[in-house]
Amino acid sequence: MADYKFRLPGNAHLSPADMFAAMSEWCRDNNVEHDVYGEGELIQSFENKIASLLGYEAGLFVITGTLAQCTALQLACESRGKFNVAMHQSSHVYLREAQGFQAQNRFNIFPVGQPYRPWQLADLEQVQDPLGAMLYELPMREIGGQAPSLAQLKQITDYCHQQHIHTHLDGARLWETLSYYQQQDGELTYADITQGFDSTYVSLYKGINGFGGAMLLGDAAFIRRAQVWMKRQGGNVFRRSPYIIAAAMQFDQRIAQMPQLFARTKQLYQQVSHCSNMALNPSKPQASMCHVHFPLSIEEMTQLRDKLAESDQIWIGCPQAGMLPNQCFIEWYIGDNLLKINEKQLQQILAHIDNEIAAIIASR
Numbered sequence: 297m298a299d300y301k302f303r304l305p306g307n308a309h310l311s312p313a314d315m316f317a318a319m320s321e322w323c324r325d326n327n328v329e330h331d332v333y334g335e336g337e338l339i340q341s342f343e344n345k346i347a348s349l350l351g352y353e354a355g356l357f358v359i360t361g362t363l364a365q366c367t368a369l370q371l372a373c374e375s376r377g378k379f380n381v382a383m384h385q386s387s388h389v390y391l392r393e394a395q396g397f398q399a400q401n402r403f404n405i406f407p408v409g410q411p412y413r414p415w416q417l418a419d420l421e422q423v424q425d426p427l428g429a430m431l432y433e434l435p436m437r438e439i440g441g442q443a444p445s446l447a448q449l450k451q452i453t454d455y456c457h458q459q460h461i462h463t464h465l466d467g468a469r470l471w472e473t474l475s476y477y478q479q480q481d482g483e484l485t486y487a488d489i490t491q492g493f494d495s496t497y498v499s500l501y502k503g504i505n506g507f508g509g510a511m512l513l514g515d516a517a518f519i520r521r522a523q524v525w526m527k528r529q530g531g532n533v534f535r536r537s538p539y540i541i542a543a544a545m546q547f548d549q550r551i552a553q554m555p556q557l558f559a560r561t562k563q564l565y566q567q568v569s570h571c572s573n574m575a576l577n578p579s580k581p582q583a584s585m586c587h588v589h590f591p592l593s594i595e596e597m598t599q600l601r602d603k604l605a606e607s608d609q610i611w612i613g614c615p616q617a618g619m620l621p622n623q624c625f626i627e628w629y630i631g632d633n634l635l636k637i638n639e640k641q642l643q644q645i646l647a648h649i650d651n652e653i654a655a656i657i658a659s660r
Contacts, residue, residue: 298605298611300605300609300610300611301609301610302608302609302610302611302637302641302645303611303633304610304611304612304613304628304633304634304637304645305611305612305613305626305627305628305629305630305631305633305634306613306629306631306632306633307503307505307629307631307632307633308631308632308633308636309505315542318545319538319541319542319545322541322545323541328537328541329537330535330537331535331536331537331540332534332535333532333533333534334357334523334532334533334536336537338537338540338541338544339357339536339537339540342357342540342543342544342547343355343356343357343511345547346498346511346513347513349485349486349487350486350487350490350496350498350513351485351486351487351490351491352490352496352513352514352515353514353515353516353519354513354514354515354516354518354519354520355511355512355513355519356511356512356513356519356522356523356526357500357509357510357511357536357539357540358497358509358510358511358512358522358526358531359508359509359510359531359533359536359539360508360509360510360531361388361468361497361499361510362388362389362393362396363510363526363529363531364497364510364511364512364522365388365389365431365464365466365497366389366393366396366397366400366402367512367522367525367526367529368464368495368497368512368514368518368522369381369389369397369402369403369429369431369462369464370402370403370525371518371521371522371525372428372429372462372464372494372495373402373403373428373429373462374428375428375462376428376429376460376461376462377428378426378427378428379402379403379404379428380403380404380405380406380423380425380426380427380428381397381403381404381405381406381427381428381429381430381431382405382406382407382408382420382423382427382429382430382431382461383405383406383407383408383430383431383432383433384407384408384409384414384415384432384433384436385407385409385411386411386433386436386437386438386439387431387433387466388433388437388466388468389405389431389466390405390407391438403428403429406423406425406427408420408422408423411439412439413439413442414436414439414442414443414444414448415432415444416444416448416451416452417448417451417452417455420452420455420456421455427456427459427461428461428462429461429462429463429464430452430456430461430462430463430464431464431465431466432449432452432463432464432465432466432493433465433466433468434449434465434466434467434469434470434473434489435469435472435473435582435583435585437468437469437585437627439577439578439587440576440577440578440585440586440587440627441469441472441578441582441583441584441585441586441587442577442578442582443473443476443477443582443583445480446477446480446481446484446488446489449489449492450492452492453492453493454492457492462494462495463492463493463494463495464493464494464495464496464497465490465493465495465496465497466497467490467496467497467498467499468497468498468499468502469499469502469503469583469585470486470489470490470496470498471486471498471502471503471504471550471551471554472503472554472557472558472583472584472585473489473582473583474486474489474554475554475555475557475558475559475584476558476581476582476583477489479558490513494514494515494518495512495513495514495518496512496513496514497510497511497512497513498510498511498513500539500542500543501543503550503554503631504543504546504547504550505542505546505550506539506542506543506546507538507539507542507543508539509536509539509540509543554584556635557584557630557631557635558581558583558584558630560584560630560634560635561581561583561584561585561586561630562581563639563642564581564586564628564630564634564642565580565581565586567639567642567643567646568588568646570643570646570647571646571647571649571650572650572654573590573591573650573653573654573657574588574589574590574646574649574650574653575588575589576588576589577589577625584629584630584631585627585628585629585630586627586628586630587625587626587627587628588625588626588627588628589618589623589624589625590615590623590624590625590626590653591622591623591653591657592622592623592624592653592656592657593621593622593623593624594615594616594617594618594624596622596624596656597615597624597626598615600649600652600653600656601613601614601615603652604648604649604652608648610645610648610649612626612649613626613627613628614626614627
């Protein structure tokens with residue numbers, strides 16, 4: 297990855313040499329030993345730590361979120377004898393997993409809600425077929441990191457429990473939401489957010505900056521069933537310690553940094569409000585991420601992205617096509633990179649990008 301002076305989205309990543317050196321030092325300081333097929337003090341204490349943090353009886357390290365979520369939803373449907381799952385059409389399971397749920401005959405998906413906003417209880421009530429489970433992504437990445445209020449979320453989970461529908465939380469970026477909910481509802485914990493969900497998945501690399509992997513949370517019986525299915529699907533990795541170490545050694549620091557990242561997100565929103573050719577989705581920050589929309593085609597924005605990288609050492613990310621021909625957007629995760637840029641520098645960078653866009657529009 298090129299080393300740019302100003303990298304706007306994302307977290308900074310150590311080189312392999314530096315990362316492995318830090319892991320080695322941490323292992324020596326903490327007398328870490330390898331696990332054997334998931335059995336070992338390090339991994340099980342970390343599973344228990346995450347389970348306790350999120351208010352669950354048990355946790356299970358899973359090598360990928362894709363494996364964790366489809367397994368959780370399949371088990372939920374099997375236990376209820378109903379193989380229909382409700383979720384938003386932008387959900388990762390529906391959109392980005394090569395239709396694995398369908399190819400493997402695991403369950404059926406019923407998309408709910410409108411494409412560009414979080415779904416509500418009224419959307420779920422429109423589903424007439426019997427549901428075994430529902431999935432709610434929090435925050436909803438593909439629509440800029442939008443999130444419902446906790447009151448709206450509780451309405452949905454209460455209804456599901458009344459209807460004997462398993463509630464599953466896709467918390468890939470859950471770590472980034474707590475500061476927003478605390479802003480709305482006062483002092484809260486992660487367990488306050490997850491309390492209405494029968495199971496939850498969280499990432500150990502998004503936000504945490506680990507190598508990869510996920511944690512699946514639920515009651516003890518649910519997790520025991522999931523363990524069996526990890527073996528059946530080839531997810532019973534012999535050594536899981538590298539993934540656990542990479543996450544565990546920086547977990548507390550990363551979680552403690554989340555309020556600072558959300559404060560930086562709010563500063564970013566203030567500064568972008570002065571730019572004529574940028575618009576943020578959502579309109580107000582709801583997590584430490586957003587989508588930045590531009591009045592340029594994806595081809596024009598890609599050319600500008602490359603120019604900014606080569607001439608100004610500014611990296612703005614990867615453009616994605618918008619709905620209109622002269623429209624595109626870039627996902628910005630507010631992480632280490634933006635924390636390193638002071639307010640004056642960021643203001644100058646955004647003004648420079650805004651002026652470059654204006655020049656492209658004027659030249660058409």
